[in-house]
Amino acid sequence: MSFDLIIELVYKSFTGSAKSVYTIARVVIPIMVLMEAGRAYRVLDRIAERAKRFTRVLGLSGEAAFPLTVGVIFGLAFGAGVIIQWAKEGTLKKRDLYLLSFFLISCHAVIEDTLVFVAIGANGALLLGCRLTAAVLTTLVLSKRLPLERDLPGSLQSKI
Amino acid sequence: MKVDFFNDVIVKGTKNGLNVTWMLAKVIIPVYFIVTFLDATPVIGWIARGMEPIMSLAGLPGQASIPLVVGNLIGLYAGIGAIKAISFTTREITIMAVMLSFSHALPLETAVTQKIGVKGLPVILTRIGLAVVSGIAVNLLL
Structure with missing residues (x-):
């Protein structure tokens, strides 16, 4: 690689990656502001209340609506945080845990x-x-195939 | 409960947004540099030629294997860095976006799902399966 080529590549990488970060920052910062607004005005609770109808269709219990909403909107790590907390408190059934994770x-x-x-x-x-x-679709297929609550192995709860 | 719009919403949201931006800059910039430099060597050409037959099933050129591998091993933003460093058409970007959104950051996210108590292998197989099926399907539909 010649010196000129290296300079050109460094320049290209620098401007190109800076542009990409800027493109994404322009999207991410307003989204985070919107999400804080949603949190402050308790929009999440309201969405979760509506999501209950949807969780029933999927074969999940009503309690799963809140972690589902959090995960779908905020991401796996946040969703998992709520799920783990609720599983510890015993609010969520094992069946719900499985189906939620796959959704x-x-x-x-x-x-x-x-x-x-x-x-x-x-x-x-x-x-x-x-x-x-x-x-x-994956959740529906799984919920048809998943054994009823009493037949599930007890290992799920103890793992957490 | 009274909401302090400026502090609770604007300031906190912007702070979170800047944090996320910084986090993704730390991933995108190095990946972008590495892929740009690799692009100047014959390496990407070899990988592209080798992967061409498989990638063409999803209507993608061989080079598309690079963002897909990077995205699955590191994360969505690293995959985006690789997409931007190589040039693709919007159709190809859409197909890769669908595939990557099903299956990304596998080491990290599988660890998260294992914490909930779901086994890793079924999760990984489901995600890769969805990515492959959706890639082929979107290519046929679009």
């Missing part, structure tokens, strides 16, 4: 992920549609 692995942090990909040129509606559909 969330394919569909989490949808606002941030979708907008960030839109910022670099992807089709957002298609992206969001695919994720939601896949998450609903």
Whole structure:
């Protein structure tokens, strides 16, 4: 590699990566402000209340609506935090834990992920549609196949 | 409860946003540098040629294997850094976005799901499976 080429590549990397970070910052900062507004005005509780109808369709109990909403909006780590806390307190059934996890692995942090990909040129509606559909389908299939609560191994709770 | 709009919403939200931006800058910038330099060597060309037959199933060029691998091993933002460092069409970006949104940051996120008590292997297989199926499906539909 010649010296000129190295200088050119460093310049290209520097400006290109700075531009990418700027593109994403322009999306991420307003989203975080919006999310704080949602938290401050308790929008999450209201969404979770509505999500109860949806969790029933998926074969989940009403208690799963809140962790589901948190995970879908804020991401896997936050969702898992709520799920672990609720599992410890015994609010969530083992069945719910399983189904929630499988819903969330394919569909989490949808606002941030979708907008960030839109910022670099992807089709957002298609992206969001695919994720939601896949998450609903996998959870439905699993909820039909998953044994009833009493037949599940007890190891789940003790692992946490 | 009274909400202090400026401090609780604007200041806190901006602070969180800047934190996230800093976190992703630490990932995007190094990945961007590495991929840009690799792009000047024949290495990416070799990988691209080797992966071409598989990637073409999802309507992607061979180079697309690089953001997919980087995104799955490190994370979504690293994958984005790699996408930006190589040039792709918007159609290709959409396909990669769908695939990556199903399956990314596997070491990190599998650890998170294991904490909930779900075994790692079924989670990884489900995610990779969804990525492959969705990649092929979106290529056919779009």
